[in-house]
Amino acid sequence: MSVLVNKDSKVIVQGFTGSEGTFHATQMIEYGTNVVGGVTPGKGGTKHLDRPVFNTVAEAVKLVAADVSIIFVPAPFAADAIMESADAGIKVIVCITEGIPVKDMIAVKEYIKGKNCRLIGPNCPGVITAGEAKVGIMPGFVFKKGTIGIVSKSGTLTYEAADQIVKAGLGITTAIGIGGDPIIGTPTKDAIELLMNDPETEAIVMIGEIGGNYEAEAARWIRANGNKKPVVGFIAGQTAPKGRTMGHAGAIVGGKDDTAEAKMAIMRECGIHVVESPAVIGKTMAKVLGKVAV
Amino acid sequence: MNIHEYQGKQILKSFGVAVQEGFVAETVEQAVEAAKKLKADYNSDFAVIKAQIHAGGRGKGGGVKVAKNLDEVREKAGAILGMNLITPQTSAAGKLVSKVLVAQDVYYPGPNPTKEFYMSVLLNRATGRNIIMYTTEGGMDIEEVAEHHPDKIWKEEIDPKVGLQAFQARKIAFNLGLSGEAFKGMTKFVASLYKAYDSIDASMFEINPLFKTSDDKIIAVDAKVTFDGNGLYRHPDYEAMRDITEEDPTEVEARLAELNYVKLDGNVGCMVNGAGLAMATMDIIKLSGGDPANFLDVGGTANAERVEKAFRIILKDPNVKAILVNIFGGIVRCDRVAQGIVDAYKNMGTINVPIIVRLQGTNAEEAKKIIDESGLKVYSAIQLQEAADLVKELIKK
Numbered sequence: 017m018s019v020l021v022n023k024d025s026k027v028i029v030q031g032f033t034g035s036e037g038t039f040h041a042t043q044m045i046e047y048g049t050n051v052v053g054g055v056t057p058g059k060g061g062t063k064h065l066d067r068p069v070f071n072t073v074a075e076a077v078k079l080v081a082a083d084v085s086i087i088f089v090p091a092p093f094a095a096d097a098i099m100e101s102a103d104a105g106i107k108v109i110v111c112i113t114e115g116i117p118v119k120d121m122i123a124v125k126e127y128i129k130g131k132n133c134r135l136i137g138p139n140c141p142g143v144i145t146a147g148e149a150k151v152g153i154m155p156g157f158v159f160k161k162g163t164i165g166i167v168s169k170s171g172t173l174t175y176e177a178a179d180q181i182v183k184a185g186l187g188i189t190t191a192i193g194i195g196g197d198p199i200i201g202t203p204t205k206d207a208i209e210l211l212m213n214d215p216e217t218e219a220i221v222m223i224g225e226i227g228g229n230y231e232a233e234a235a236r237w238i239r240a241n242g243n244k245k246p247v248v249g250f251i252a253g254q255t256a257p258k259g260r261t262m263g264h265a266g267a268i269v270g271g272k273d274d275t276a277e278a279k280m281a282i283m284r285e286c287g288i289h290v291v292e293s294p295a296v297i298g299k300t301m302a303k304v305l306g307k308v309a310v
Numbered sequence: 311m312n313i314h315e316y317q318g319k320q321i322l323k324s325f326g327v328a329v330q331e332g333f334v335a336e337t338v339e340q341a342v343e344a345a346k347k348l349k350a351d352y353n354s355d356f357a358v359i360k361a362q363i364h365a366g367g368r369g370k371g372g373g374v375k376v377a378k379n380l381d382e383v384r385e386k387a388g389a390i391l392g393m394n395l396i397t398p399q400t401s402a403a404g405k406l407v408s409k410v411l412v413a414q415d416v417y418y419p420g421p422n423p424t425k426e427f428y429m430s431v432l433l434n435r436a437t438g439r440n441i442i443m444y445t446t447e448g449g450m451d452i453e454e455v456a457e458h459h460p461d462k463i464w465k466e467e468i469d470p471k472v473g474l475q476a477f478q479a480r481k482i483a484f485n486l487g488l489s490g491e492a493f494k495g496m497t498k499f500v501a502s503l504y505k506a507y508d509s510i511d512a513s514m515f516e517i518n519p520l521f522k523t524s525d526d527k528i529i530a531v532d533a534k535v536t537f538d539g540n541g542l543y544r545h546p547d548y549e550a551m552r553d554i555t556e557e558d559p560t561e562v563e564a565r566l567a568e569l570n571y572v573k574l575d576g577n578v579g580c581m582v583n584g585a586g587l588a589m590a591t592m593d594i595i596k597l598s599g600g601d602p603a604n605f606l607d608v609g610g611t612a613n614a615e616r617v618e619k620a621f622r623i624i625l626k627d628p629n630v631k632a633i634l635v636n637i638f639g640g641i642v643r644c645d646r647v648a649q650g651i652v653d654a655y656k657n658m659g660t661i662n663v664p665i666i667v668r669l670q671g672t673n674a675e676e677a678k679k680i681i682d683e684s685g686l687k688v689y690s691a692i693q694l695q696e697a698a699d700l701v702k703e704l705i706k707k
Contacts, residue, residue: 043641091540092543115540116540117511117538117540117541117544118433118511118513118538118540118541119508119511119538119541120541121438122433122438122439122440122470123470125438125470126438126470126471153640153641154640155639155640155641155671155672157672158640158671168586169586170584170585170586170587170590171584171586171587172582172583172584172586172587172638172640173584173586173587173590174586175638175640175671176587176590176638176670176694179638179670179671180694196585196586198433198435199433199435199438223586225585225586225589226589227435228435228436229435229436233436250590252586252587252589252590252593253589253592253593254592254593254596255574255576255589255592255593255595255596255601255602256589256592256605257572257574260572260605261572262572262585262588262589262605263570263584263585263586263588263589263605263607264585264586265539265540266435267585267586267589271453271456276593292593292597293593293594293597293695293698294587294590294591294593294594294694295594295693295694295695295697295698296695
């Protein structure tokens with residue numbers, strides 16, 4: 017088991033023949049991901065990286081039974097790419113693209129409502145199920161197989177957490193980079209829920225940031241559902257000033273409820289093992305699970 | 311991106327939103343001409359001189375004054391233009407005022423009492439939809455209202471499938487206690503305000519006060535318009551309204567170099583790849599007894615050129631006493647980054663503050679070796695905790 021993606025996932029790459037798409041598709045294939053083709057409008061019928069190129073996502077679904085898509089198309093066209101995938105019946109849509117206007121994402125969120133698909137991102141590192149499938153831009157070697165799930169708004173901080181988990185003698189089931197934008201397809205709570213229901217996942221690392229209410233919502237859900245698995249949590253941006261965007265479009269303190277302090281307080285109340293320092297995520301997880309960190 | 315009040319009002323007016331009229335002036339003479347034009351075009355006897363800076367609370371700092379005649383316009387515009395305006399929202403140093411808006415007087419006498427409301431348009435992140443937030447408590451700090459009178463704040467959510475509906479505009483006008491002409495004026499105001507918001511890729515409108523005049527007109531007396539930076543490519547005409555003199559010069563330089571940099575008040579600079587890790591690194595600095603001097607995300611390609619630019623930008627801040635470089639090399643190899651740091655360091659000659667370099671990920675050991683063997687005064691670390699301990703040690707010195 018695992019969540020969202022596994023060795024049987026049939027992955028297509030939207031923006032397949034562009035430089036980003038080519039680079040990361042190559043890495044994904046090297047990791048062992050079952051990349052069955054890609055989509056670049058106008059280049060249908062050709063081959064790229066030894067795989068078929070399609071004009072539309074619908075074609076890829078029909079001809080190679082694609083069920084997962086990863087999107088590398090530039091921001092002005094990314095919302096359209098997400099909706100095309102949703103319309104074609106893709107089940108898991110991972111959008112890596114950064115810089116999509118909020119207005120476009122409001123439309124996307126509305127469009128995919130009620131469709132049988134799950135959007136991860138945008139502005140995210142993607143999803144990786146250790147040893148099975150990498151549908152993202154993360155360095156695959158960091159994610160050794162194990163029993164810890166990761167949910168995170170950030171890219172490199174996810175790699176950092178995974179690395180610490182592995183160095184603590186543990187490993188990863190699935191790591192989900194949910195993205196740092198104000199509107200994302202899968203908020204923290206939904207990603208946590210997937211991992212709580214995954215029998216292989218023994219415990220969860222939840223990494224949040226300032227801005228929005230996703231972490232508080234997830235924490236309350238975890239408590240309401242009986243804290244079934246231990247969760248170690250961290251919120252980045254304890255020192256961020258109010259009203260300034262810290263890199264990620266969504267990382268901005270608006271009021272007193274979306275500061276790191278406020279989020280950490282709610283997470284503690286809900287029984288999450290909150291760490292103040294991002295340097296002790298791995299150690300803390302080992303301690304919580306009664307395993308001594310290496 | 312933020313713009314000035316006068317620019318925000320121009321945009322709103324172009325969508326049919328009623329605003330307090332006015333003309334922008336950069337000199338006392340222009341201010342006097344503007345006041346004359348206000349009398350001629352809008353029959354305004356008094357003129358309100360409003361400093362144009364990107365910060366609220368201007369009135370409290372003496373940046374908004376009423377002039378009752380042309381002599382007073384001359385005197386008050388003269389006092390405000392060129393002043394260093396300090397408000398609760400500026401730094402202690404304040405902001406230089408180089409433009410004023412000479413605006414019509416809206417508090418003229420009439421048959422009915424005047425009223426001040428508050429209205430904003432923004433994204434409700436919890437639902438992924440836009441909302442119109444409003445209250446009868448205008449002219450006040452909305453956060454204070456939220457804290458003390460949360461029952462007085464209303465929110466109207468807009469369904470993206472159909473947009474703002476007429477009944478929603480009516481509901482807002484009723485909730486604000488309006489009737490007659492003022493009611494009609496408010497429904498029109500709300501409809502055109504939302505149309506503007508939806509059309510220009512805004513991320514925030516704040517109208518405070520939203521004013522009912524003594525003859526029941528509904529107008530925006532102030533307008534704070536903020537754009538979604540990701541949508542600006544669709545609006546080059548609005549992007550041209552950017553006033554870089556309102557921004558920190560180092561931040562402007564960083565943006566041109568495509569570095570994501572935010573200046574802060576601390577003493578430890580940092581350079582990190584990735585926004586989340588950058589914030590986490592700032593937190594580490596704080597936990598180690600320092601204060602972060604900046605946020606800086608160098609992005610995915612940490613080559614020598616970028617690293618050097620980042621170093622130069624961090625070192626422009628005289629408060630920086632140490633620099634922590636924290637790179638998690640995934641796709642980008644740590645040994646390449648290390649070489650980039652060494653090259654940048656050598657290019658720059660002497661760097662007078664200690665540098666801690668923490669490189670983790672692909673080829674981290676080789677990277678540490680490059681740093682350690684470079685002969686430079688650079689401390690190396692692989693684990694994040696080691697870097698935190700080094701910061702603590704250096705700050706003590």
